[in-house]
Amino acid sequence: MTTEELLALGLRVDVDGAVATITLDRPEVRNAQTPQMWRALASVGETLPEDVQVVVVQGAGDTFSSGLDRRMLDPRGTGDDQETVVGLLQRSDEVISATIDDYQKGFTFLRDPRFVSIAKVRGHAVGAGFQLALSCDIRIVADDVKFSMKESALGLVPDLTGTKPLVEAVGYSRALEICATARTVGAEESVRIGLALSAHPGDELDDVVKTLVESLTAPMPGVVSETKKLLQGANDRDLDEQRRLEREAQTRRFRAVAAALGG
Ligand code: CAA
Numbered sequence: 001m002t003t004e005e006l007l008a009l010g011l012r013v014d015v016d017g018a019v020a021t022i023t024l025d026r027p028e029v030r031n032a033q034t035p036q037m038w039r040a041l042a043s044v045g046e047t048l049p050e051d052v053q054v055v056v057v058q059g060a061g062d063t064f065s066s067g068l069d070r071r072m073l074d075p076r077g078t079g080d081d082q083e084t085v086v087g088l089l090q091r092s093d094e095v096i097s098a099t100i101d102d103y104q105k106g107f108t109f110l111r112d113p114r115f116v117s118i119a120k121v122r123g124h125a126v127g128a129g130f131q132l133a134l135s136c137d138i139r140i141v142a143d144d145v146k147f148s149m150k151e152s153a154l155g156l157v158p159d160l161t162g163t164k165p166l167v168e169a170v171g172y173s174r175a176l177e178i179c180a181t182a183r184t185v186g187a188e189e190s191v192r193i194g195l196a197l198s199a200h201p202g203d204e205l206d207d208v209v210k211t212l213v214e215s216l217t218a219p220m221p222g223v224v225s226e227t228k229k230l231l232q233g234a235n236d237r238d239l240d241e242q243r244r245l246e247r248e249a250q251t252r253r254f255r256a257v258a259a260a261l262g263g
Contacts, residue, residue, distance in 0.1 A: 001043050009040045012060075018053040018217045020115075024132075027061035032069035033128045035083045035099075038106030038160075045109025053224060054213050055110065057136055058120040065129025067150060100159055107135040107161040113229040116216050120209045122202060126150050131162030134169070137228065139195065140209050142202040147185040147195065149178055168235065169194050222256055 006013055010026035022044065024031035048055070059065050071078050072085040088096050110117040110132075119125075119133035122142040127150040133139050149166075151158045158166075158179060167175045170193045178185060187199035200208050216224055226249050234242055 001040055001047075006040055006044070009034070009037050011037060011040055011044070013044055015049060015052065018051055018221075019056065019213055020048055020052045020054070021056045021058065023058050023060050024065050024129075025060040027059075027063075029069065030063045030066035030124065031059040031061070031129070032066045033132070034069045034072060035085065035103055038103040041106030042102070042109060045105070045112065048115070050114075051221070053115050053217050053221065055115050055117045055136075056120055056209060056213065057110070057117065057132060059122065059129075061123075062144075063123035064119070064121045064125040064145075065132060066124055067127025067129045073154070104159070104161050107132060110135040111137075111232070113225050113232060116224060116228060118209060118212065120205060121145050121147075121196070122205065124148070127158070128160050131158055131160040134162040134165040135160075138197050138212070139190075140205065140212065141187055141190060141196040141199045142205045143187045143199055144202060145187045145190060145196070145199065147178075147190060148182055150182050152180055153182040166195075220256070220260065223253060226253060 003013075007025070010024060010031070012021075012023040012025045014021045014023075022041070024033070024037075026032060068085065074084070075086055077084055077087070088099055091099070116138065117136040119136035119139045121133050121139055123144055124146045125133045126146075126148050130147050130149050133147070149158050149162070157163075163175070163179070166178065169175075170178070174193055177183075185193075185195060187196070190196040191199050198208070230242075230245055230249050237245070
């Protein structure tokens with residue numbers, strides 16, 4: 001998609017060498033998300049250059065994202081031809097499921113082992129916004145962060161791939177409580193329960209993320225991605241399977257290091 005097409009959907013994508021920055025850019029509606037935006041995010045994920053090693057996801061202005069654009073739930077539609085979530089009601093269960101599968105691809109690409117994804121989160125991360133942050137490998141937050149999984153308050157469940165990483169981050173019991181009550185999780189708690197890696201004063205957040213990005217891009221190309229592949233899903237594998245993957249990864253690394261040294 002062209003820069004103009006992305007901008008029209010409220011997305012900015014800046015690629016600078018090994019670092020891609022994706023900005024939700026609809027500050028006038030607190031970076032509310034639309035189905036078109038999710039489809040565009042999926043397309044961005046498919047077309048990121050091969051040498052991108054880190055992807056930073058952020059929101060324009062003081063808030064990460066207010067979640068689903070509420071116009072998408074208005075039975076009267078949006079007044080134009082825009083795809084809405086409520087429009088799905090007229091479809092069969094199979095079509096609804098296939099459509100949500102497409103939406104989810106706007107989130108799942110952030111788990112690609114090719115790069116490390118970082119959510120830089122200020123202010124509110126509501127519903128789909130919370131789930132977008134959860135799709136990233138690492139969340140670094142400002143002191144004013146407010147995570148809330150608002151879906152249950154609307155009679156819905158979180159369906160944009162956030163439930164698995166939430167359980168992995170905070171455990172089943174806490175995840176259930178956060179989703180079912182739709183309550184807000186602030187900065188101190190988010191770090192304490194493992195939802196965020198660290199919290200910082202708002203005016204320091206950019207520098208903290210920049211330093212982390214520099215550290216992640218410092219090692220030899222390939223090694224961080226190989227490490228991510230190894231750690232991703234480690235909980236779901238038994239020890240024998242995990243140590244086999246370690247051996248295989250290390251063999252590839254030995255050869256890559258030797259090749260780099262001219263061996
Ligand atoms: N969709 C559309 N417009 C939104 C919006 C949203 N999700 N969130 C905020 N806006 C608009 C407001 O209508 C307002 O517009 P006007 O200036 O024209 O009045 C503008 O953005 C600013 O909003 P606030 O004054 O409320 O901003 P705030 O900074 O005081 O509060 C907020 C921010 C806490 C995020 C609050 O706006 C809010 O609660 N928004 C709704 C959040 C919500 O319910 N999202 C849906 C969650 S469910 C989901 O995401 C998953 C799913 O797929 C179902």
